[in-house]
Amino acid sequence: MxxxxxxxxxxxxxxxxxxxxxxxxDEKLPTAEACGRILARDVFAQTSLPGFARATMDGYAVRAAATFGASESSPAYLEIIGTVQMGMAAQTPVGHGQAAAIATGGMLPEGADAVVMIEHAARLDETALEVYKSVAPGANVVAADEDVAAGRKVLDAGSRIRPQEMGLMAALGMETIRVFxxxxxxxxxxxxxxxxxxxxxxxxxxxxxxxxxxxxxxxxxxxxxxxxxxxxxxxxxxxxxxxxxxxxxxxxxxxxxxxxxxxxxxxxxxxxxxxxxxxxxxxxxxxxxxxxxxxxxxxxxxxxxxxxxxxxxxxxxxxxxxxxxxSGNALSYRQYDRIPAVLTRNLASVQGRTDYVRARILEHQGRFYAEPILGPSGLIRTLVAADGLIEIDMNTEGLEKGETVFVTLLR
Amino acid sequence: MxxxxxxxxxxxxxxxxxxxxxxxxDEKLPTAEACGRILARDVFAQTSLPGFARATMDGYAVRAAATFGASESSPAYLEIIGTVQMGMAAQTPVGHGQAAAIATGGMLPEGADAVVMIEHAARLDETALEVYKSVAPGANVVAADEDVAAGRKVLDAGSRIRPQEMGLMAALGMETIRVFxxxxxxxxxxxxxxxxxxxxxxxxxxxxxxxxxxxxxxxxxxxxxxxxxxxxxxxxxxxxxxxxxxxxxxxxxxxxxxxxxxxxxxxxxxxxxxxxxxxxxxxxxxxxxxxxxxxxxxxxxxxxxxxxxxxxxxxxxxxxxxxxxxSGNALSYRQYDRIPAVLTRNLASVQGRTDYVRARILEHQGRFYAEPILGPSGLIRTLVAADGLIEIDMNTEGLEKGETVFVTLLR
CATH class of the missing domain: 3.40.980.10 (MoaB/Mog-like domain)
Structure with missing residues (x-):
C-alpha cells in the first residue's frame, strides 16, 4: 500500500x-516584552523623529553664515545670548552674529542652523565668543525628520523584533504592539x-x-x-x-x-x-x-x-x-547566517541527494576551517561536537579538501 | 577634577x-526548560550510550565471519532463528551460520557482531536466508559505548545548552540540571x-x-x-x-x-x-x-x-x-559568529581608535557584500537597517572598497 x-x-x-x-x-504585547517576537502589523511613523533639530555635539548654536571665513588667524566674533536648557525650547531666537551654548541632544534655537563644536570656539567672557572654524549650514545638527519622517512605513509586518526595533517603536510612543x-x-x-x-x-x-x-x-x-x-x-x-x-x-x-x-x-x-x-x-x-x-x-x-x-x-x-x-516570520531563514570555511577533508556524496554534514569550525590565522564530524545519525555526541552543518547540493558528487564551503550554524 | x-x-x-x-x-532546572542556559557543573556520563550494541539498519544480525566471501553469484546461506523485538534483549544467541531479523535501533543479540542490510539478503522461507554481500565485524552496528563511554566528561561547565546538549543530558537520565x-x-x-x-x-x-x-x-x-x-x-x-x-x-x-x-x-x-x-x-x-x-x-x-x-x-x-x-558563560563571544563580506565603499578611520560601522549585508551571486550605513549615532533607523557591524581595527587607517571585511551580526 x-x-x-x-x-x-x-x-x-x-x-x-x-x-x-x-x-x-496575533496578540497585543507591551513593547518592553517584544524582543525576538514577530511583528503582526506594518508600523508607520505617527511623528517625525527626533521631532526637532538637535545638536550632535557640545558647542554653540549659530547661524552658519556668521562663521564663514573664520579661522585660527581670523576668528569670527559672536555674541552669546544664553544657554539652551536640555529638554526645553530655547527662550530666545539666535540672530546673525549671535550664539547660544548647547549640549549634545539640545534643541536648536529658532534662527540657528548649525553648531560650532566647543573645541573650535573660545568664550572670552559672559557674552563674547571667538569662533576659529567656519561651519556649513546643518553642521553638527540632525534635522527634525532626519531619523524618521512622519507618515513613512518604518517596519514591515513579519519582521523579527530586535532591540533596535524595540527602540524605534518606543521612540514613536508605542507602548504596546501587535505580534504573532x-x-x-x-x-x-x-x-x-x-x-x-x-x-x-x-x-x-x-x-x-x-x-x-x-x-x-x-x-x-x-x-x-x-x-x-x-x-x-x-x-x-x-x-x-x-x-x-x-x-x-x-x-x-x-x-x-x-x-x-x-x-x-x-x-x-x-x-x-x-x-x-x-x-x-x-x-x-x-x-x-x-x-x-x-x-x-x-x-x-x-x-x-x-x-x-x-x-x-x-x-x-x-x-x-x-x-x-x-509564526508570521516573513524571512524565516536568513540566507547569510552561514559562514564560509575551508574544508579539511574530502566529502563524498551522490548526485540526486542533498547531504548535511555535521562540522566543527576551527579558526587558524584568521581563517575558518570546517572539520566534518562523521558518525551514524543515532549518535548525539556528533551534534554536541558540531558548530554547524555543511550542505552538499544534490547536483554535486562531493566536496574536496581545501574547497570553501558554507556552514550554517547550529545555535 | x-x-x-x-x-x-x-x-x-x-x-x-x-x-x-x-x-x-546557580539554580536547579528541569532539563526540558534549559535551552539557552549556561551549565554550572561539568557533566560526566554515568552510563555508556547507547548502552548496548544497536543496529543502524533494518536487516539481519549475524556473525560477520559467516558472510565472508558472499556475493551475488555465490551467496552465503544462513539459518533465521527469530526476530529481535524492539526494546528487548534477544531471546536466543546467534551462532555461526545463524541470523536474527532486526530493525534499526534493535539490540544486537549475543553472538552477533554485524548487521546485513535487508537489501543485501533474501528470505527464502521461514528459516532460510540468502546473503549476497559480505559484512565486516561492526558493520551497520553502533557499539555499546560508541556514543559516550561511561565515566567520560561529556559537557563542560560554562557551556551554553543547545537542543543537542538537552538531548545528551536526557540520554544520560538527567531530569534536572544545575545552571547559572x-x-x-x-x-x-x-x-x-x-x-x-x-x-x-x-x-x-x-x-x-x-x-x-x-x-x-x-x-x-x-x-x-x-x-x-x-x-x-x-x-x-x-x-x-x-x-x-x-x-x-x-x-x-x-x-x-x-x-x-x-x-x-x-x-x-x-x-x-x-x-x-x-x-x-x-x-x-x-x-x-x-x-x-x-x-x-x-x-x-x-x-x-x-x-x-x-x-x-x-x-x-x-x-x-x-x-x-x-552569566557563567565560558565562551561569551563566539569568534566565528561573523561573516566575511566585500566592502562596497571606502571607509575612513583614524589610527588609535576602533571603529564599529553599521552595515547592511547584501547577497549577490553567492557573495556577501557589506554596505556601510552612515549617520549620526543618535539615529535609531541606522541600527534598524543594519544587519551587523564592521570593525575597523585601531591600527588601521581605514578600509578600501572591494576589501573583504568581517561583519559581526546584530541579532
Whole structure:
C-alpha cells in the first residue's frame, strides 16, 4: 500500500508547500516584552523623529553664515545670548552674529542652523565668543525628520523584533504592539524501545532523547513545545495521541523509529485522520531521508526519523522554516547566517541527494576551517561536537579538501 | 577634577577587567526548560550510550565471519532463528551460520557482531536466508559505548545548552540540571530631555528609547532587564537610584546624555558610592568613546553614551561579554559568529581608535557584500537597517572598497 507513495520530494520542492499552512493569530504585547517576537502589523511613523533639530555635539548654536571665513588667524566674533536648557525650547531666537551654548541632544534655537563644536570656539567672557572654524549650514545638527519622517512605513509586518526595533517603536510612543502568537508545537515520540528519561533502561531500551532535543529546537525556533511523551508503536494509541495533539497545537512532530514498520504506521495514522493529505513521503537528504510531511486541516504534521541526529538536522534545515512561516516570520531563514570555511577533508556524496554534514569550525590565522564530524545519525555526541552543518547540493558528487564551503550554524 | 581620569582605555584592555567581576549563583532546572542556559557543573556520563550494541539498519544480525566471501553469484546461506523485538534483549544467541531479523535501533543479540542490510539478503522461507554481500565485524552496528563511554566528561561547565546538549543530558537520565541563574541587569536612563514613551514630548524633549533598546539587548544577552525609568540629571536623584539598582541587581547600566556635564555627573555618582573604583573612563572607539566602566563592590557599573546607536554598539561589542562572563558563560563571544563580506565603499578611520560601522549585508551571486550605513549615532533607523557591524581595527587607517571585511551580526 505504502510503496506507491514513496516518490521522494527534492528538498527545494518541500519548501514549495510552506505557504499552504495557516499562520497563527496575533496578540497585543507591551513593547518592553517584544524582543525576538514577530511583528503582526506594518508600523508607520505617527511623528517625525527626533521631532526637532538637535545638536550632535557640545558647542554653540549659530547661524552658519556668521562663521564663514573664520579661522585660527581670523576668528569670527559672536555674541552669546544664553544657554539652551536640555529638554526645553530655547527662550530666545539666535540672530546673525549671535550664539547660544548647547549640549549634545539640545534643541536648536529658532534662527540657528548649525553648531560650532566647543573645541573650535573660545568664550572670552559672559557674552563674547571667538569662533576659529567656519561651519556649513546643518553642521553638527540632525534635522527634525532626519531619523524618521512622519507618515513613512518604518517596519514591515513579519519582521523579527530586535532591540533596535524595540527602540524605534518606543521612540514613536508605542507602548504596546501587535505580534504573532508563538505557535504551539506538539511533540510525540514513538517506539517500543523508549523509556522516560527518569527510568533506568533495561537491555534493548533507550531513554527518550528526541522529546527533549526537539523541545529545545522548538523553543529556539520561537515556538512553544508541548510534549506528549512516548506512545507505543500501535495504531490505536498513536492515532489517539495524534488526534489530541492536532486539536491542541498548531503543528505536530512525531519522531519514530526509522524502521520501515514505524514509517508505515505513521502513514497509516495520517491516512486514518480526517481531512488529511500526504505531501512528501521521503526527502532525498542525508540524514533524514524517511521524513514525512502531511497536511491535516490547515496544520503540518511531520513524521521525523527516530535517529536523533537525523531528526535534529531535518528540524534545523526544513521544519524550522515551516515553524517560522506559521509564526508570521516573513524571512524565516536568513540566507547569510552561514559562514564560509575551508574544508579539511574530502566529502563524498551522490548526485540526486542533498547531504548535511555535521562540522566543527576551527579558526587558524584568521581563517575558518570546517572539520566534518562523521558518525551514524543515532549518535548525539556528533551534534554536541558540531558548530554547524555543511550542505552538499544534490547536483554535486562531493566536496574536496581545501574547497570553501558554507556552514550554517547550529545555535 | 575629572580631567585627570580621562585617559582612555584601548578596547582590548577593557576586556582584561572581565575576570574581576563575580559570577552569579546557580539554580536547579528541569532539563526540558534549559535551552539557552549556561551549565554550572561539568557533566560526566554515568552510563555508556547507547548502552548496548544497536543496529543502524533494518536487516539481519549475524556473525560477520559467516558472510565472508558472499556475493551475488555465490551467496552465503544462513539459518533465521527469530526476530529481535524492539526494546528487548534477544531471546536466543546467534551462532555461526545463524541470523536474527532486526530493525534499526534493535539490540544486537549475543553472538552477533554485524548487521546485513535487508537489501543485501533474501528470505527464502521461514528459516532460510540468502546473503549476497559480505559484512565486516561492526558493520551497520553502533557499539555499546560508541556514543559516550561511561565515566567520560561529556559537557563542560560554562557551556551554553543547545537542543543537542538537552538531548545528551536526557540520554544520560538527567531530569534536572544545575545552571547559572540569569543575571539581573539594572537599566537607568538619565537626561532632562527624556519623557516616558507614553507621553507626548514637548519641544526639546524626546522619548526614552534607551531603556527599551537596552532591555532588549539584555534579554538577548541572556539576562533579565530591570528598568528604573528616567532619573533627572541631578546628583542626589541619580545617586539614590544607582544605590538602589546596585543592591537589587547584578550589574547596572546608566545611559545618559553624552554631554560632558552628564559624564561628570556619572563620575561624581560613582565616586560617592562606597567601595567604588573607576576602571575605564573613555574608550577609543567610535561610536561609544565616552563609555565609563566602574567596579562597585563585585559589580560592574557602566556609564553608556546617551546616543542610542552608541549605547547599543557599546553593549553589543563590549558590555555583552561582561554579561556573558557573570552569566557563567565560558565562551561569551563566539569568534566565528561573523561573516566575511566585500566592502562596497571606502571607509575612513583614524589610527588609535576602533571603529564599529553599521552595515547592511547584501547577497549577490553567492557573495556577501557589506554596505556601510552612515549617520549620526543618535539615529535609531541606522541600527534598524543594519544587519551587523564592521570593525575597523585601531591600527588601521581605514578600509578600501572591494576589501573583504568581517561583519559581526546584530541579532
Amino acid at each position: 505504502t510503496k506507491e507513495f514513496f516518490t521522494a520530494t527534492p528538498v527545494n520542492q518541500v519548501f514549495d508547500h510552506i505557504s499552504e499552512f495557516a499562520r497563527v493569530g 502568537k508563538k505557535p504551539v508545537i506538539g511533540i510525540i515520540s514513538t517506539g517500543d524501545e523508549l523509556v522516560e528519561i527518569g527510568q533506568n533502561p533495561a537491555p534493548g531500551q533507550i531513554r527518550d532523547v528526541n522529546t527533549y532535543s526537539l523541545a529545545g529546537c522548538v523553543t529556539q525556533g520561537g515556538g512553544i513545545a508541548r510534549t506528549y511523551g512516548i506512545v507505543a508503536d500501535r495504531l490505536d494509541a498513536l492515532r489517539h495521541t495524534c488526534t489530541r495533539a492536532l486539536s491542541e497545537t498548531d503543528m505536530v512532530l512525531i519522531s519514530g523509529g526509522s524502521s520501515v514498520g514505524t514509517r508505515d504506521l505513521t502513514l497509516e495514522v495520517i491516512e486514518s485522520l480526517p481531512d488529511s493529505q500526504i505531501l512528501c513521503h521521503g526527502i532525498p537528504i542525508r540524514p533524514g531521508k524517511p521524513t514525512i510531511l502531511a497536511k491535516t486541516g490547515q496544520k503540518a504534521f511531520w513524521g521525523l526519523p527516530g535517529q536523533i541526529a537525523s531528526a535534529m538536522v531535518v528540524f534545523d534545515r526544513i521544519v524550522a522554516a515551516f515553524v517560522g512561516h506559521i | 575629572t580631567k585627570e581620569f580621562f585617559t582612555a582605555t584601548p578596547v582590548n584592555q577593557v576586556f582584561d577587567h572581565i575576570s574581576e567581576f563575580a559570577r552569579v549563583g 541563574k540569569k543575571p539581573v541587569i539594572g537599566i537607568i536612563s538619565t537626561g532632562d530631555e527624556l519623557v516616558e514613551i507614553g507621553q507626548n514630548p514637548a519641544p526639546g524633549q524626546i522619548r526614552d528609547v534607551n531603556t527599551y533598546s537596552l532591555a532588549g539587548c539584555v534579554t538577548q544577552g541572556g539576562g533579565i532587564a530591570r528598568t528604573y525609568g528616567i532619573v533627572a540629571d541631578r546628583l542626589d536623584a541619580l545617586r539614590h537610584t544607582c544605590t538602589r539598582a546596585l543592591s537589587e541587581t547584578d550589574m547596572v547600566l546608566i545611559s545618559g546624555g553624552s554631554s560632558v556635564g552628564t559624564r561628570d555627573l556619572t563620575l561624581e555618582v560613582i565616586e560617592s558610592l562606597p567601595d567604588s573604583q573607576i576602571l575605564c573612563h573613555g574608550i577609543p572607539i567610535r561610536p561609544g568613546k565616552p563609555t565609563i566602566l566602574a567596579k562597585t563592590g563585585q559589580k560592574a557599573f557602566w556609564g553608556l553614551p546617551g546616543q542610542i546607536a552608541s549605547a547599543m554598539v557599546v553593549f553589543d561589542r563590549i558590555v555583552a561579554a561582561f554579561v556573558g562572563h557573570i
